[in-house]
Amino acid sequence: MRNPFEYALIRAVPRVERGEQINVGVILYCQARDFLSARTHIDERRLRALSADVDVEQVAAALSGWDLTCAGGEHGGPAAAMRLGERFRWLTAPRSTLIQPGPVHTGLTSDPAADLDRLSILLVH
Template sequence: MTPELHVYEYAVIRVVPSPEREEFLNAGVILFCKRKKFLKAICKLDTNRFEAAFPNCDCETEVIRKNLESIVKIADGEKNSGPIAAMELSERFRWLTAVRSTIIQSSRPHPGLTDDPEATLRNLMTNLA
């Protein structure tokens, strides 16, 4: 018997040191599946790749890392992560993937089908970030 597939949306989390140049390094993925009540982000800054891609960047990698960690915490709904973390799953996903012109941005959301959102998230992280 075939497993039941559920619609999901995902976005790639990007580090954009100079938003005006539109150059970025993928650093994570966030996945939302309404039917499975699933929202999770995985973020990891590869410091070596970042420094190789942006050798003249004056960004502090520790600050970037903390911002990426906050995305994971907000997606998880951690109580100490502010008012956004208390929102419903869909609202958190929309807020985390909203268009911004800051150093941490996301791609536009993309749809897909899955029977296992956790495995799909890990697969997307492996292939895209």
């Protein structure tokens, strides 16, 4: 059985004032499967092409925060108390920071983890 899911790209914007960005991850939420997860990948060469002095460790730390928020638990911070859908909405809310979500898209899935991997390969790697 296929269930609806929502996903958004996770983008690094090393110089917010310029608005240039690269995809560094995908976040996927499927309510019916009780699934929320992100897959991230930093292509340092491409990131430095946008800003030679970007702090790659800071980007990686920010992405780690997304992973922890998705996972919840004791290391998920204040968002850990939120339901999965609330966490997804909180993470995908527009912001003007180093790491930004893209627009939310939808699809149908019978395996959210496999679709997250597929989208990550297609849109990030």
